Amino acid sequence: MCKGDLSQKRTVVAPPTPTVTWPEQGYNAPRQRGVTIFSGIEVRDILIAWLALGVAFTIAISQRSFGSFAFADLGAVLLTSLVTVGSGFVLHELSHKFTAERYGYWAEFRVWPLGLVLALVTSFIGFIFAAPGATYISGMNISQAENGKISLAGPLTNIAVAVAFLPLVLFGVNSNSFWVQLGSEGVSINIFLALFNMLPVPPLDGSKVFSWSKARWALVFVPLAVLFVYLFLG
Numbered sequence: 001m002c003k004g005d006l007s008q009k010r011t012v013v014a015p016p017t018p019t020v021t022w023p024e025q026g027y028n029a030p031r032q033r034g035v036t037i038f039s040g041i042e043v044r045d046i047l048i049a050w051l052a053l054g055v056a057f058t059i060a061i062s063q064r065s066f067g068s069f070a071f072a073d074l075g076a077v078l079l080t081s082l083v084t085v086g087s088g089f090v091l092h093e094l095s096h097k098f099t100a101e102r103y104g105y106w107a108e109f110r111v112w113p114l115g116l117v118l119a120l121v122t123s124f125i126g127f128i129f130a131a132p133g134a135t136y137i138s139g140m141n142i143s144q145a146e147n148g149k150i151s152l153a154g155p156l157t158n159i160a161v162a163v164a165f166l167p168l169v170l171f172g173v174n175s176n177s178f179w180v181q182l183g184s185e186g187v188s189i190n191i192f193l194a195l196f197n198m199l200p201v202p203p204l205d206g207s208k209v210f211s212w213s214k215a216r217w218a219l220v221f222v223p224l225a226v227l228f229v230y231l232f233l234g
Contacts, residue, residue, distance in 0.1 A: 039108060042109050042110075045133060048111050048132075049116065049132035050089055050090055052119060052132055053119060053128075055078070057185075057189065058077050059120070059123040060123040060127075061081070080185050083186070084182065084189045088161050088162075088189055089130075089193065091158075092157050092158055092193060093109050093133070095157040096135035096137070096150055097135050099150045100135070100137045100150045103139075103150070105137050105142060107138075110133055110136055111132060112131065130196055134203065137150065148209050148212025148213060150208075152216065154197055155197050155198050155220060155224075156220070159190070159194050161190045162187045162194070165182070165183045165185075166187055168180060168184075168186070191224060191227055191228060192228065198224060
């Protein structure tokens with residue numbers, strides 16, 4: 001998920017508490033195109049969100065397997081969730097950041113505490129509200145097309161990550177092996193993240209993509225919705 005600025009004025013996103021000393025012009029100043037800079041607070045927020053999502057998906061999987069789930073499996077499930085969610089979530093947010101910075105805009109990830117709580121709470125009912133934070137973007141005169149492309153980069157990255165996990169499922173010999181389970185979770189979690197973020201509801205990515213190009217939005221959303229029904233409801 002990302003938040004962009006479509007106005008003619010620069011939007012200044014206030015640093016979250018606790019306050020951090022930012023270098024002069026280091027927070028909202030325009031960045032040179034192609035230059036990627038990570039702040040300490042950004043790295044911290046990404047790690048917190050990654051861990052929280054890993055725990056949330058672990059809870060959801062254990063709830064789904066209630067009755068046949070052994071406590072000893074929790075370590076393996078947590079590891080699987082961290083790997084699959086970590087690759088999906090972190091790369092999703094970094095794709096927003098890298099695409100925005102490619103256009104010369106400031107972009108950094110910020111955790112959303114309420115989103116973390118919702119992810120953990122909803123995991124107990126098996127459906128995870130996966131919005132632990134957002135990549136905030138600021139710059140002068142961000143066009144609707146640029147904002148749409150920046151937003152679309154995240155879900156497309158999740159699709160690419162799902163494809164990367166697919167061989168573990170297709171070529172696995174034992175369906176109960178760790179690697180097949182890792183591949184299965186990697187595919188399903190990333191398809192879920194892509195579909196969820198493509199919902200045309202603010203502030204999700206899909207709302208910006210839908211405003212930019214309804215045809216491009218449908219081209220991505222419809223196949224994801226069909227695949228989601230097949231994987232999760234079929």
